[in-house]
Amino acid sequence: MGARVGLKDVAxxxxxxxxxxxxxLSGVQRNVDPELALRVRNACEExxxxxxxxxxxxxxxxxxxxxxxxPAIANAYFAELVSxxxxxLDLQGKRLVTIDTDESPEIERRQLGxxxxxxxxxxxxxxxxxxxxxxxxxxxxxxxxxxxxxxxARGVEAxxxxxxxxxxxxxxxxxxxARGRRSxxxxxxxxxxxxxxxxxAAFRALAGPGDRVLEMPSFTVxxxxxAAKLLLADPGDTDAIICTADTVALxxxxxxxxxxKRVPDDYAIASFDGTYISDTAAPGLTTLGSTAxxxxxxxxxxxxxxxxxxxxxxxxxVRGSSG
Amino acid sequence: MGARVGLKDVAxxxxxxxxxxxxxLSGVQRNVDPELALRVRNACEExxxxxxxxxxxxxxxxxxxxxxxxPAIANAYFAELVSxxxxxLDLQGKRLVTIDTDESPEIERRQLGxxxxxxxxxxxxxxxxxxxxxxxxxxxxxxxxxxxxxxxARGVEAxxxxxxxxxxxxxxxxxxxARGRRSxxxxxxxxxxxxxxxxxAAFRALAGPGDRVLEMPSFTVxxxxxAAKLLLADPGDTDAIICTADTVALxxxxxxxxxxKRVPDDYAIASFDGTYISDTAAPGLTTLGSTAxxxxxxxxxxxxxxxxxxxxxxxxxVRGSSG
DNA sequence: CATGGCTGGGAAAAGCATTTCCGAACCTAA
DNA sequence: TTAGGTTCGGAAATGCTTTTCCCAGCCATG
Numbered sequence: 228m229g230a231r232v233g234l235k236d237v238a239x240x241x242x243x244x245x246x247x248x249x250x251x252l253s254g255v256q257r258n259v260d261p262e263l264a265l266r267v268r269n270a271c272e273e274x275x276x277x278x279x280x281x282x283x284x285x286x287x288x289x290x291x292x293x294x295x296x297x298p299a300i301a302n303a304y305f306a307e308l309v310s311x312x313x314x315x316l317d318l319q320g321k322r323l324v325t326i327d328t329d330e331s332p333e334i335e336r337r338q339l340g341x342x343x344x345x346x347x348x349x350x351x352x353x354x355x356x357x358x359x360x361x362x363x364x365x366x367x368x369x370x371x372x373x374x375x376x377x378x379x380a381r382g383v384e385a386x387x388x389x390x391x392x393x394x395x396x397x398x399x400x401x402x403x404x405a406r407g408r409r410s411x412x413x414x415x416x417x418x419x420x421x422x423x424x425x426x427x428a429a430f431r432a433l434a435g436p437g438d439r440v441l442e443m444p445s446f447t448v449x450x451x452x453x454a455a456k457l458l459l460a461d462p463g464d465t466d467a468i469i470c471t472a473d474t475v476a477l478x479x480x481x482x483x484x485x486x487x488k489r490v491p492d493d494y495a496i497a498s499f500d501g502t503y504i505s506d507t508a509a510p511g512l513t514t515l516g517s518t519a520x521x522x523x524x525x526x527x528x529x530x531x532x533x534x535x536x537x538x539x540x541x542x543x544x545v546r547g548s549s550g
Numbered sequence: 551m552g553a554r555v556g557l558k559d560v561a562x563x564x565x566x567x568x569x570x571x572x573x574x575l576s577g578v579q580r581n582v583d584p585e586l587a588l589r590v591r592n593a594c595e596e597x598x599x600x601x602x603x604x605x606x607x608x609x610x611x612x613x614x615x616x617x618x619x620x621p622a623i624a625n626a627y628f629a630e631l632v633s634x635x636x637x638x639l640d641l642q643g644k645r646l647v648t649i650d651t652d653e654s655p656e657i658e659r660r661q662l663g664x665x666x667x668x669x670x671x672x673x674x675x676x677x678x679x680x681x682x683x684x685x686x687x688x689x690x691x692x693x694x695x696x697x698x699x700x701x702x703a704r705g706v707e708a709x710x711x712x713x714x715x716x717x718x719x720x721x722x723x724x725x726x727x728a729r730g731r732r733s734x735x736x737x738x739x740x741x742x743x744x745x746x747x748x749x750x751a752a753f754r755a756l757a758g759p760g761d762r763v764l765e766m767p768s769f770t771v772x773x774x775x776x777a778a779k780l781l782l783a784d785p786g787d788t789d790a791i792i793c794t795a796d797t798v799a800l801x802x803x804x805x806x807x808x809x810x811k812r813v814p815d816d817y818a819i820a821s822f823d824g825t826y827i828s829d830t831a832a833p834g835l836t837t838l839g840s841t842a843x844x845x846x847x848x849x850x851x852x853x854x855x856x857x858x859x860x861x862x863x864x865x866x867x868v869r870g871s872s873g
Numbered sequence: 874c875a876t877g878g879c880t881g882g883g884a885a886a887a888g889c890a891t892t893t894c895c896g897a898a899c900c901t902a903a
Numbered sequence: 904t905t906a907g908g909t910t911c912g913g914a915a916a917t918g919c920t921t922t923t924c925c926c927a928g929c930c931a932t933g
Contacts, residue, residue, distance in 0.1 A: 231888095243911080243912085244912045245891090246891080246912075247912075249890065249891055250891095253890080253891075260910075260911085263910095263911085275692050277666040277667075277693050278666070279608070279666065279888085279889050280665075280666050280669045281604045281605075281607035281613075281888085282668070282888070282889035283890055283891080284604035284918095285602070285605050285608055285889080285920095286889080286917070286918055288918075291664070294647075300629050301626065301630060301632075301633055306629060309624075310652065313650045317657055317660065322661060322664055323650075324647035324648065324649060325623070325649070326636075326645070326646070326647060327633060327646075329636065334640055337640065341614070341615075341645055343600045343602065343603050344600075346604070346669065366598075448826065449829070478830060481804065481832055485832040503624075503771065503772065507772050507775055507801060508804070509804055557919070557921090558920095566882085567881065567882045568882095568883090569882075569883085569921080569923090572920070573922095576920085576921075581879080582880080582881090583880075583881085586881085602919050604918080604919080604920095605888090605919035605920045606920060606921080607888095608888050608889065608918090609920050609922085610920085611888075
């Protein structure tokens with residue numbers, strides 16, 4: 228709405244030159260008479276002037292915003308990641324724009340393709356798939372700074388921050404075995420993602436004869452409920468469960484309880500993300516600690532200094548679900 | 551990274567003029583020789599050309615993206631709203647950027663202030679607070695198209711889409727009373743928001759002597775758990791509970807069950823949002839049906855045609871939690 | 874052969890803010 | 904009074920794409 232007002236309109240109204248008005252508004256190359264500065268600011272107010280972000284971005288080759296591309300905002304783990312970035316960047320006076328790819332490499336490709344260096348200064352991306360996300364990310368990395376967060380994609384040069392998933396699996400498996408569990412079921416989802424690939428591979432490497440893996444379609448509470456039904460339909464010797472996401476663990480936990488099973492007595496449960504869910508479930512979920520804060524810091528540092536991968540060591544948070 | 555390649559570099563390499571290259575890439579004002587078009591496209595490929603979004607936005611006065619400003623992405627209700635918009639706009643070839651204000655009018659003000667017409671074509675905003683969000687939204691509406699979604703702010707002219715909260719409250723209260731419940735507790739949060747104001751007001755207008763309202767700080771599972779503790783510390787005659795958010799209802803439901811109460815026998819529970827949570831909880835939560843889809847459609851229609859408010863009629867979805 | 878109708882090229886403007894260059898004006902200190 | 908410093912204004916360049924204007928070819932049809 229409204230007649231577009233440009234900086235020259237402001238300058239005209241304030242009775243100053245355009246360079247002077249610009250000096251007043253956008254920092255300082257030279258001192259400006261406070262009287263003139265006031266007139267400029269008043270003129271802005273009266274005319275409702277807002278700097279044109281596109282023109283500014285074009286000239287400055289920078290916006291003060293970063294993009295965060297996540298596969299599923301409805302997953303509590305990513306929602307917490309978004310919040311962590313958002314709060315952190317707000318403190319720096321930067322903005323975060325979040326984009327949801329719905330775990331689809333096609334949507335991801337379209338979104339990344341539209342995101343060149345002009346709209347955001349950098350892109351933090353959680354690749355949807357290990358195999359099929361690489362091309363679009365590599366392409367984007369030609370024209371923009373990119374950091375892969377939490378997951379990565381094959382063949383991409385852009386730096387990454389991620390959890391040491393193998394170490395995480397080891398921590399959980401060792402913990403459950405130390406609690407006397409003999410037969411562990413890993414409930415995973417989104418098996419195309421790098422984190423799932425790493426976790427299931429690590430689990431299989433450690434697994435004994437009674438251990439098995441169950442793949443679900445998505446990281447949702449509903450998947451957890453379905454997993455509980457599948458488990459009880461074919462219980463085997465299973466006495467412990469590792470979920471690769473808190474949302475799945477929550478569904479599994481409540482479904483098992485409603486089907487008359489006791490946790491941790493009948494089934495010990497442990498999970499990966501350390502979201503609010505693990506704290507609020509009853510009993511509390513044994514998980515790996517939340518890495519959101521460290522991921523945020525590490526990825527922002529990578530944006531500054533450049534290359535290399537950061538692999539975060541997990542730590543174990545023991546709660547009631549594992550006995 | 552890489553030397554910036556502009557359209558003129560592409561034109562040079564393809565051996566055509568800049569206008570011709572532009573014609574090939576960005577639609578059609580005139581027919582172009584297929585042979586030339588191919589040369590242009592090859593040149594783009596070889597040079598890794600990406601159109602500069604800032605320059606394009608500056609010239610065209612439009613980007614193909616909308617902003618959605620939500621108060622708390624971690625709230626399942628808003629997460630589902632984000633997903634719904636995201637999928638819907640992807641079909642139209644548009645992009646959605648999501649911004650989280652953490653329920654803070656200050657963060658909201660900063661974010662909205664930076665969002666002028668150049669970066670996004672329109673802004674869909676869920677105002678954090680009824681009283682304190684108005685100024686920033688009105689200001690933004692001077693230079694950009696704005697629609698208020700789900701909540702609204704006092705004194706803002708921008709059109710809005712929202713639920714008929716009074717009707718929703720009536721539906722839930724009547725349902726619980728029809729099930730024989732005499733004494734209803736409404737558990738609310740984020741009381742500064744317009745939806746909370748409307749819901750609590752409608753509830754108080756219908757309330758009898760045994761009915762009461764409990765205000766919690768946030769729409770989280772943790773708040774639901776805390777509410778359960780508060781309730782059991784002062785049970786009164788309460789035999790039914792209305793939660794103004796599914797996340798709160800989930801925490802409340804599981805906490806009550808773990809404290810030895812039966813749902814719906816001891817407490818009937820009903821909730822507002824119709825998120826996946828209401829489906830997956832056990833027992834299922836009686837709620838109002840999800841309005842995400844209708845909100846998305848109505849708000850996008852408002853962006854096209856202009857003004858007026860849309861108030862959506864709620865419908866009741868009965869599940870096990872209310873008996 | 875001539876007139877239209879296409880299509881491509883070159884030049885240029887528009888979109889808007891930022892920044893530099895230089896000249897003009899003014900003030901202070903020697 | 905003069906040399907030196909400070910500050911503002913005007914003009915112009917830069918960032919890049921899109922679009923218009925007009926001219927020059929080329930083919931086809933009358």
